[in-house]
Amino acid sequence: MTLRSRIVEGRDQEELKELEKGAPTIMIDEEAWITSEMIAVGALSPLHGFMTSEDYRSVLEEGRLSDGHPFPVVLSFAPAGKRNAETIKSQIKEGDTVLLINQQKEGVATLEVEEKWRYDKKERAQKIFGTTDEHHPGVRQVYQRMGDVSLAGHLTVYKRPDWGPFEPFRKTPEESREAIRKQKARDVVAFWTGANPVHRGHEHIQRNLMEHYDMLMAVPLVNMAKKEQITPEYRVACYEVLFKNYYPKHKVLLLPQKITYIFAGPREAVLHAIISRNYGATAIAFGRDYAGIGDYFGKYEAHTAFDEYDPGELGIKPVFFREVxxxxxxxxxxxxxxxxxxxxxxxxxxxxxxxxxxxxxxxxxxxxxxxxxxxxxxxxxxxxxxxxxxxxxxxxxxxxxxxxxxxxxxxxxxxxxxxxxxxxxxxxxxxxxxxxxxxxxxxxxxLKDIYREVEYEADIDRSLTSKWVQDATVTAAEDQKLAIDLIRARLETAATPEEKAEIKKELDVAQRILKSIGKVITDREAKERVWNLREYGSYR
Ligand SMILES: [Zn+2]
Structure with a gap:
């Protein structure tokens, strides 16, 4: 699949200067900016802009763009806020180029408006989250953070959002594919993690994967909603520590991602697959706790989302693991x-x-x-x-x-x-x-106890066996015999049949205990276990 990249930097910034003079402006939040960047670098290919009403409806109903390409989540651009609503209503018509500005009022991207369309928030909430109840966090996002009118069209990004501490890790799909090519890796498996530090359960899955794939693409999500978690800086540090101390360098690619609320929904796992594919992965692995990764993944199991698509048409293979x-x-x-x-x-x-x-x-x-x-x-x-x-x-x-x-x-x-x-x-x-x-x-x-028991019993060369166990066993047996001798002597002097019966019982128990005392394995006994029918040299 070819990538579409519409990031413009350097000399072409002049164009932006021109636009800043006259074009209508829409202010976007951090999430919309990040989303614009993803579209522009080709992370969401074949999508190259915000969705038209036709694509939107088709994705909502079928999980496909109107041209039939699988695409799991709707991606409408409906800027919220009074000022934006006013601009959209009075200044923007289809065919216009709109300047998108960030919270600092810098122009960061342009949108060539192909369609201006009204959409139904209630329907969206119902279709995606199965409810219109505002108590549902996803539904609340739809109502609070989205306007009523959506703008569709091609995007060009002039300024990318700063990824702060994750800037050194940031790669475009093209750069990621280049890194994979450099390692001559063919089969690359993606593995996404959310709020968790990378743990032995992840490691179990990753090591299994690394046996079969040329490279592991580890994707920690670094802009999780403000819920309880390990902070992204520490999570990325955890990954670096794991890679540095345990995995071969050429087998791993660390690729933090920012995914926004705009993509929330039960088909999130499929979206992660498509993004991974665009970054060069040929497979994506899901653990049992994948549901905890997306903010709104909720009770949906990752694999049911894949059932809607024929194997092969996504261009990436999902692999599922059970709970570790x-x-x-x-x-x-x-x-x-x-x-x-x-x-x-x-x-x-x-x-x-x-x-x-x-x-x-x-x-x-x-x-x-x-x-x-x-x-x-x-x-x-x-x-x-x-x-x-x-x-x-x-x-x-x-x-x-x-x-x-x-x-x-x-x-x-x-x-x-x-x-x-x-x-x-x-x-x-x-x-x-x-x-x-x-x-x-x-x-x-x-495991240690079991090994100790077995080595004591099975070693033929007795030089490493715990001599003190043998000594304790010998002593216990001798002591037990001592007691038995005394009881037996008393039996002979028993006065009444009742007394005799009681001592007999005692003797019986003491003898049984003697039998249960561990076997002492002597050097001679151990050596008797070594035998061959034929001359030794004939086996060589
Ligand atoms: Zn077990």
């Missing part, structure tokens, strides 16, 4: 596709849980967030600490439910199940302390 968690019995991040163990072995990986655990004041377990990353993330969490009610964003029980499910069902990590699972609603911060302490102390212990 850490299993202490496997000693690994896993999904329920690859691990059969119960909840008593489970440490959950939930971004929401991780953020609240940090608000309660604790560094997350290394099993779910790399310590180098966690130490940055804990600094970047907002809001910080606890509210006046002594709670983080959610109650302590929710943190336990999300991160420490073992605590609800078992007496200890990997241990016996509780008679009745704990009710998470009754738990307080002390339960977080206990659960986290259990993880810190014992998450590695299960």
């Amino acid at each position: 968690y850490y299993c202490v019995r496997c000693g690994h991040t896993v999904t329920d596709e690859v691990c059969k163990h119960g909840e008593e072995f489970r440490i959950g990986i939930s971004g929401t849980g991780i953020r609240d655990l940090m608000r309660y004041g604790f560094l997350p377990p290394k099993e779910i967030v790399r310590p180098e990353i966690a130490r940055l993330a804990i600094q970047g969490v907002v809001p910080k600490g606890l509210g006046p009610d002594g709670m983080a964003v959610g109650p302590p029980g929710k943190v336990i439910k999300r991160l420490f499910p073992f605590y609800l069902v078992a007496h200890r990590l990997g241990g016996q199940l509780r008679h009745k699972p704990l009710d998470w609603q009754g738990l307080d911060i002390n339960n977080i302390r206990r659960a986290l302490k259990e993880v810190r102390e014992n998450s590695e212990r299960i």
Whole structure:
């Protein structure tokens, strides 16, 4: 797919100077400016301007532009505000060139008005969010931030918004494709993240992908709505730390993105796919928690949005992953596709849980967030600490439910199940302390214990075995025999049949305990396990 790029810089700024003298002006907010930039650099290709009523309707109904190209979200330009409304009404007609100015009143882009059209906010809200209730945040955005008249047409951007700390990472689709070409990468997979610091669940998916794809395009969203999250600066820093310390340099491309409320809606995942494709990706991966990325993604699952399109016509392949968690019995991040163990072995990986655990004041377990990353993330969490009610964003029980499910069902990590699972609603911060302490102390212990048992039993060269275990076993057996001898001596002096029966019982139990004392494996016994039918050299 060819890219359309309509960014004009340098000499052509003269044109802008001319326009500033006479053209009607519309003031746009940061979001509209960012959107204009995306259109102009080709991030939303094949879209090259704001939608006409025909395209708008077609996308709303079919998820396609009027020419049939898949396009998941409507993109109308209906500037809000009295002054803008007045300008649109009295000064702008179809065929005009309009100057778009930013909040500082600088001219930043031009729009060649192809159509001036009125649209129905109620219909838009109903179609996209399934409700016209103003309490819904997406619906409120439609009512508050959009005017009644929409302008459609080609865009040319003269000045790009400053991306602040993310300026060094900013790439146009063309530049991104060039970076991919330079690495001779053919198959590139995109992976988007929202409010979360990059964690071991993401890492599990990314490493799986990197086995099969030439390059990972990591896309942290850096202009999330002002809701609880890790701040974008820290999230990007977390990614850099992961890449620097763990991934081969030629395998990764860090590409922060700004996506605005204008795109809100259930088909957001498809939009992310189209943007990724334009930036040069051939596949896009979705984890189970993808719903948390878009502001309004809500309960919609990413994959249902893709069902509307034939495989192939989007030009990028969606790949879906199941929920990742850490299993202490496997000693690994896993999904329920690859691990059969119960909840008593489970440490959950939930971004929401991780953020609240940090608000309660604790560094997350290394099993779910790399310590180098966690130490940055804990600094970047907002809001910080606890509210006046002594709670983080959610109650302590929710943190336990999300991160420490073992605590609800078992007496200890990997241990016996509780008679009745704990009710998470009754738990307080002390339960977080206990659960986290259990993880810190014992998450590695299960595999270690099993290995220790088995190595003691199976090593043939006994030089590395824990001699003290052998010694303790020998001693225990000797001591037990000592006790048995004494009991047996007493049996001979028993006066009554009742007394005799009682001592017999005692002797019986003591002998059974002797049998259950661990087997002592001697050097000789171990060596007897080595045998070959044929001469050794014949195997070489
Ligand atoms: Zn497992």
